[in-house]
Amino acid sequence: MKAENRAEDLAADQERLLKVDAKLPRIRDVARVAGVSTATVSRALSQPDLVSAETRAAVLAAVAETGYRMNLAARNLRRKQTGSIVVLVPHLSNPFFSLILSGIAKVASEAGLNVLVADTREPDGADRQIAEYLYNNRSDGLIVLDGNLTEAMFSGDDRKGRPPVMFACEWVEDYDQPAVTVDNRHGARLAVEHLIALGHRHIGHVAGPSDNVLTRQRAGGFRDALAEAGLPTVEHWFIQGDFTLRSGVAAAERWLALDDRPTAVFCFSDAMACGFISQLNRRGIRVPDDVSVVGFDDIDIAAHLIPPLTTIRQPRALIGETAAALLLQLMRLPEMREDAAAMKQMGKILPLELVVRDSTAKPRRAP
Amino acid sequence: MKAENRAEDLAADQERLLKVDAKLPRIRDVARVAGVSTATVSRALSQPDLVSAETRAAVLAAVAETGYRMNLAARNLRRKQTGSIVVLVPHLSNPFFSLILSGIAKVASEAGLNVLVADTREPDGADRQIAEYLYNNRSDGLIVLDGNLTEAMFSGDDRKGRPPVMFACEWVEDYDQPAVTVDNRHGARLAVEHLIALGHRHIGHVAGPSDNVLTRQRAGGFRDALAEAGLPTVEHWFIQGDFTLRSGVAAAERWLALDDRPTAVFCFSDAMACGFISQLNRRGIRVPDDVSVVGFDDIDIAAHLIPPLTTIRQPRALIGETAAALLLQLMRLPEMREDAAAMKQMGKILPLELVVRDSTAKPRRAP
DNA sequence: CTGAAAGCGCTTACAG
């Protein structure tokens, strides 16, 4: 690092800052300022362990001085990556996914990756989209939030060379890919135990589609909690739903039609709880005065409903962050994908939390 | 195009299709199959007018045969683009934006561009994000959906070399950038005229923040429509809101506290209408039996509220598509950005539509 | 209308 050179460089930098249309600093500029080769700059930035502490410091200083930002297109081209991960979502307009997506985006953007979001329930269909991303090397990795995709879409005899797949929230059963989930069974228990603790003995539930993994787990937890408290599972207090607001509205009509109405209802999604409560309200039934309602998810609107909804909070941002972080691991270690045992270890089950608000209360006439 | 070569190529292609980890076809492969140079393939794909019809057809056939898909990282590197546009949204979790974003994503992905979405109300702040994207060449263009950013963030003496900016929905007043908007004034008139046609003579409104462009325009249309019908603007029937559900709840309490309640209320957003109706419902007031309510936006949930909401539909997907299409134009024609007159022409005002559902009816006691 | 060739800004065996 000769002194004169440094002075010249600084003058050049000044000029560069004034003229915006001047070129942005490249790795070569950093190398010149730091007095090393571009290869060393590249290493100092991407694999710091490979260079000496001294060199590393010089490079970092040069980066700061020049305001260098890596050109990702160049890196991706050289590394034969796309620089993008793709998220497959069942319904993009469902507010449940917003925080998950922003969690994914956060982790991905820190890693210099773009996030592309595709709706699997869009007209062009899930099959085509998956084929597009999985077979055509348009992405470095996939996060799948839709458990209703069939295993056949992913499997096939030519697994190698395909980007890794990470499931989150939902997953495809009998398909041994890692997934970031919550303990849905436990969440359902939390909901029911809360209602029992309040004194409820007549508890119904509004479920999701029967072929859905989440439905099955939550229904299991629901039954377990009742059984443990010595309460029977009353079959006609089971109401079929599909997680949507609209099905919550329909569920309310079903509840109204019952001769022996349960004093509390556990809805498997906040959206259904919302529709359920609104429709009951319309028919003159008050929550929680006449019936207690617990939701599941803790979507943004849950705290602002009338009444504010008691629900099971899913750590949505964390789910997204975790799924993205694990996917990044998988992307970095291609050999790991061949190791079935390691893959099974990889999944994470994240904690769930009961959030008590105003939609639950003691039953009016305690038994 | 020698016959033997073609046969060899086909064999090679077969092999390639079997081995997934084999390399994807590059422009060179297409050139070989079509019997032209890579330069010609590039032109045939990007600027078809520059090659003969015959050549074009040969190239297209070769593309189909090889299954060629362009490597965008390479193109972007060569063209010195980022291949991304950035969308700045005030609140990502607001469902109003979902369809706008998918409209943007549709147009952008057809043009081979990534879409990055950033929330301007996030902790890291709008200023930093704009600086990041505007000054640091991390994107080829910006779509801004937040009119509350100050002009100062965008202006400055070094406009050239910066990516173009397109506003949508909202915009920054006194800053002559093109914007894709709706005629908010007209939308408000549609709402009020509908209520008047139903027989209402006592009409209030729940507005957005007073410094918001949308609020100002809608309030103007509201007053105009009343004036035209010879109805007075009753000042204490104006209720301040901020577009959120929560403020709709508060507005309901304000309405309940009035001695002379208006028989109809025009809410400047569906979210506020939703909160307003829910809270009234809670207090035993029925919509539309006791009071008619009109919203604005037609968000997804509007049709599923109880009652289904009469509202002013914004063509959200179209807003997104149009904003993206215009931004693409701007990106292709950098010289246009210097032409103030052309820039002013560029904006679009999209049509609004009254959607009559069940939240509005004749006033109970017609005057 | 077409081709040969340079080069976008990185990374990474390879050699030392």
Add this chain to the structure above:
DNA sequence: CTGAAAGCGCTTACAG
């Protein structure tokens, strides 16, 4: 631990 050099897959003046 470091550097010289090749090359990722495109595009685009330039020359014909």
